[in-house]
Amino acid sequence: MIRLIAQKEMTEMLRDGRFRWAAAIVLLLLLAALLMGGQHYRDIKRQHDLAQAETREQWLKQPAKNPHSAAHYGIYAFKPKMLAAMLDRGVDPYVGQSVWLEAHKQNDFKYRPAQDSTAVQRFGELTAATVLQLLIPLLIILLSFAAFVGEREQGTLRQLLSMGIRQSDLVWGKALGITGALGLLLIPATVIGVIALILTSENGLPAATLSRMAWMTLGYLLYFGIFIGLTLAVSATARSSQTALVILLGFWIVNGLIAPRAIADIARRVHATPSAFSFQQTIDREMQSGPDGHDSADKRNSALRERVLKQYGVDRIESLPVNFAGLSLQESEEHGNTVYDRHYGALWERFEQQNRLKQLSGIIAPMLAIQSLSMGLAGTDFFHHRDFANAAENYRRLLIRKMNDDLTYQAVNRDFSYQAPPSLWQTVEEFRYDAPTTRTALAQQRLSLGLLSLWCLASLTTAIVLAHRLKID
């Protein structure tokens, strides 16, 4: 019976011109989004690969110079993109794409791409994620707002029920019918998506991308399930199809437009962040209180001096078997590291708190849950950005330590005129970055996934319960 109803629903929808048009437009947009996403991914990847190779070469090609000048010269790190990023650009336009790794300072990521775009970008970007998060739910609503209420208005509901069809069969049949019609749209779209991914990637589909995509698909299916259940539930209770439509459109607007912004504002208020200026001022103040690497005679270095003299059992800096300037540079670096760890750590924790609040608000609007999940799996959320920033910062510390150590142990009894041979640059390994595994990314999204499942379950149950109480007229 269920199959029969489903078949009838599907055939009806496929014959409906409205559905055909809407589906064609959505499919077209999805295709365009994938195409753009792929192109964008390839451009960025090429640029970042080139730049990364070039910055490494610049580092290696430095002439003989003082290791500390080399540390000041530093190196750049460019954020790589994951393949899945072509499906959802996430926060990428709003975070800097490169960071300068130099002595003494943990720099910010500079150049947010959105700053170079026009204001229309703020209307939202055309990505596969936008289509899936906003347009497909709308399509579901259009397809099925009249599912029950329409039959009632036409008087066919009475006929149906008088034939002894069970109401739960009716719900499942309708739901399956909608799913089938959607499937006709989504299955080709997924196939096209996978093909687009393969064509974009240079080495087929890596397993990591595949598992990320699989979880993403699950997330989106749950998200669509929510809308199918909700639409059927509303359709079963609404007085007229017009009321059903207005209620559902209202939900769509609150979910997709109002909630993300409103919650972002609330999160900003609950977990406020400092201004960049006072953030920097606090860091500067704390750096001042630490040892000064550039001026080894500075009185703030006296503790270090005492300690080192004692350690080597000598009474003058000049008799040390190591270069004190190198030690004091490293000492000030260590102090800086704790300061940066504390402040950037606190700031980023704030961001994470804001983001967690947003995830949690998925309980009000599933959009917030799916957004977080989708970005997280595409590797374009703040968590991934932070992970890369941490990796770059660790590399910076390693590089600076190597330079300071060389100064300490190779430039004994020499001043800053010491020059390290170019072979020193080779001893610094190239910067390699491994993106978090699917498991790690998913662990961040447990709440989102849980809320999506909960919503899906709740809305389908409600649909069944309400359909049981279906009034015939």
Place this chain on the structure above:
Amino acid sequence: MLHEWRSLLADRTLWFITPLFALLIGYGVYNGMSWVRFQQTTLATVRAEEQSRLAKANATLRALEQPGAVGRAESAFTNPRLASVAGSRSGTRYAILPPAPLASLSIGQSDLYPYYFRVSTQSRQTFLTNDEIENPTNLLAGRFDLAFVIIYLYPLLILALSYNILSAEREQGTLQMIMAQPVSLRHFVTGKIALRALVILSLAVIFSLAGFLLGGVGDGSGLASGAVWVRLLLWIGVVAGYGAFWFTLAMAINAFGKSSATNALALAGIWLIVVLLIPSLLSVVATSLYPVPSRVEMVQATRRASAEATARGSQLLSKYLEDHPELTAGGQADPNDFALRTLAIQSETERLVEPVVAHFDQQTLGQQALVDRFRFLSPAIVTQAALNDLAGTGIARYRHFLGLVDEYHRTWRNHFTPLIVQRAQLRAGDYDHFPTFLFREESLGSIGRRVLTSLPGLLLPALLIGWFGLRSLRRYSLAG
């Protein structure tokens, strides 16, 4: 008309929409105001830092000038007597972009653009990337400000009030009764629409004005000047024009004589296309026609240029001094002077990077020009651009600011370069006479011109659709 007023008052939708609208507007204005307040607090800290730094430098200089004073031996990087130190560190001033009077009404792009720069003798790249801290996830979501309410939600409220303006009357059978009265269908419809437009628009204006006045304007001095009122008036004009577009659209759709549900569907579809699809498509087209060369390439070009210039340091310096004989003013410059060398290297680096920067600017300008031209495709884009312009949170005022900053940067360098070359020793009080940055507000004329060219982009479609709607009303069948 009176009857219609009564029936509108009896309409539950109106009583639901009015408080909702007030709430949304109030929250939007409140959000905008907290952002402006945040910026103002930050700017106050920025100014305080400048004051205390300059005072400290002056005090140090005064102490050094005391007869017989034994100053601590300052390095070439910290000695405030050196012009090179004053021009790049101790004496620098901030170039500040204060929030415009209506800034709280539209946050626009102001959450992405820096609003103060610490201008120094160094290259502009060193101080231009001065981003405010913000969770990128919040930037992605966008702000819930008044402009958001106007662009996205205000049309929806309008449509909610008028999507079934005729169809409902017909479905209830009241339309035939009304048409039995001596009133034409056209008059009836125009009356209904005009009444609703009046209500919604006055709500929009009253609520925004109230929120705006209650929260105080910009830096407080704003209200007194007439320019603010002109801006407010234009603001109201844009909101009215945008509203007119949606009202006439609702009428035209009703004139087709379909059922209320169909009307709702059609209007929702058009809303989706106007507010979401056209803007995102336009954005895609703009970025693909004028791809901005990535900043990554610019970073690398700068690094290459600076490495090249540094390698040729001393050679550059002698050439630089040859090119600028006026700087040495007859005296001899020391070719080993570090500050001087830095100056020459910087100027060469900037010369080398120039074409890359120029290409970059050209592409972003191209994108902007394209968006400006095709904004008329969607009234939502027209409205967004106009509101940002009026609030001073769009690209135009920011570019205007950048222009002033460039000018100031040049003045600053011209002030310090001869001093550095001549190794002048600064004296107490000199710090008070460095060039200062003065922000000149964009002229009202240029804002007005941009907004006034936008208004037809709203009114023309409204008139066209209105005319079309009234024409189709002739064939309207009362029975349905």
